[in-house]
Amino acid sequence: AQTVTQSQPEMSVQEAETVTLSCTYDTSESDYYLFWYKQPPSRQMILVIRQEAYKQQNATENRFSVNFQKAAKSFSLKISDSQLGDAAMYFCAYMRDTGRRALTFGSGTRLQVQP
Amino acid sequence: GAVVSQHPSRVICKSGTSVKIECRSLDFQATTMFWYRQFPKQSLMLMATSNEGSKATYEQGVEKDKFLINHASLTLSTLTVTSAHPEDSSFYICSARGDRENTEAFFGQGTRLTVV
Numbered sequence: 001a002q003t004v005t006q007s008q009p010e011m012s013v014q015e016a017e018t019v020t021l022s023c024t025y026d027t028s029e030s031d032y033y034l035f036w037y038k039q040p041p042s043r044q045m046i047l048v049i050r051q052e053a054y055k056q057q058n059a060t061e062n063r064f065s066v067n068f069q070k071a072a073k074s075f076s077l078k079i080s081d082s083q084l085g086d087a088a089m090y091f092c093a094y095m096r097d098t099g100r101r102a103l104t105f106g107s108g109t110r111l112q113v114q115p
Numbered sequence: 116g117a118v119v120s121q122h123p124s125r126v127i128c129k130s131g132t133s134v135k136i137e138c139r140s141l142d143f144q145a146t147t148m149f150w151y152r153q154f155p156k157q158s159l160m161l162m163a164t165s166n167e168g169s170k171a172t173y174e175q176g177v178e179k180d181k182f183l184i185n186h187a188s189l190t191l192s193t194l195t196v197t198s199a200h201p202e203d204s205s206f207y208i209c210s211a212r213g214d215r216e217n218t219e220a221f222f223g224q225g226t227r228l229t230v231v
Contacts (some may be wrong), residue, residue: 043153043206045222091158100172101212102149103220105158 001037002026006106013082016113020067021109022078023092031097034068034075039089039108050089051075053097079111087113117143119211121223128199128230135228136194138209144189144213149220150182153206162207165192199230 003026013019025034035047051059051068059066063080079086092106118141124157128134147166151159163179165171165186166203173179181203182209196203206227210220 043208043225045159045208045210047219050219100147100164101162101220102164103159103210104161107158 002029002032002094002096002104004092004104004106006092006109008109009107010110010112012112013079013089014027015058015082015084017082018078018080019082019111021073021090021092021111023077023094023106025073025075025106026092027073027094027096029096029098033095033097034066035079035093035095036064036066036075037091037093037105039091041088049077076113077096082113084113084115087111117141117211117213117221119145119209119221121209121222121226123226124224124229128228130200130230131206133195133197134199134228136196136207136209136228138156138192138194138211140190140211140213140221141166143211143213145192146187146189146214147212148192149210149212150192150194150201151186151208151210153208154204162194188229196228199228202229204228204230 005024032053034051038046038048048060065078067076089108091108092104120139122137145194153159162177163171165184170185183207186192208225209223212220
């Protein structure tokens with residue numbers, strides 16, 4: 001079974017600074033997808049960024065970028081120029097490329113942004 | 116992105132009663148829908164996967180007779196919590212995926228269920 005581990009229950013960053021959230025996963029599959037989701041206090045799940053395992057290039061979405069290390073099974077999220085609105089729970093998630101394609105989530109990291 | 120609407124957003128029910136939660140895909144055909152449960156300050160745990168027109172596949176430990184899932188059309192799935200107990204109180208979230216959106220699942224707003 002696939003597992004996703006987020007070892008940082010809470011992180012804090014100063015506004016305009018950069019923060020990196022860690023995620024590791026375990027799988028025997030070669031084709032899969034990795035995601036970072038943001039869950040603000042409203043609890044609406046918002047997709048932040050997606051990475052296809054077959055792509056070597058790290059995904060980037062504006063201030064959000066990932067460091068995908070396939071051999072190490074590591075998938076960290078870097079948030080640059082942090083903003084107050086970035087404060088939320090962040091979940092790392094894994095999805096197989098076959099079968100039901102359900103998401104397996106990590107335990108989450110609560111990010112606080114200090115003004 | 117595509118829109119998934121979940122209703123109600125909050126519901127309070129008495130122990131022993133049943134409550135139905137709806138999940139609708141508004142602008143795409145959802146061939147697969149997923150139901151998750153989230154306890155306070157915890158992650159999302161997959162409860163079941165439903166495909167339109169077929170029986171849901173439940174995760175280990177999820178009682179299929181308590182959590183009835185119906186996916187009768189390509190735009191609607193329902194989760195019915197039967198004979199609710201206080202321990203069923205939780206946040207329930209649905210997500211939906213279509214054939215063309217097979218790498219992204221779109222989430223509903225979630226339903227906070229409180230059983231008193």
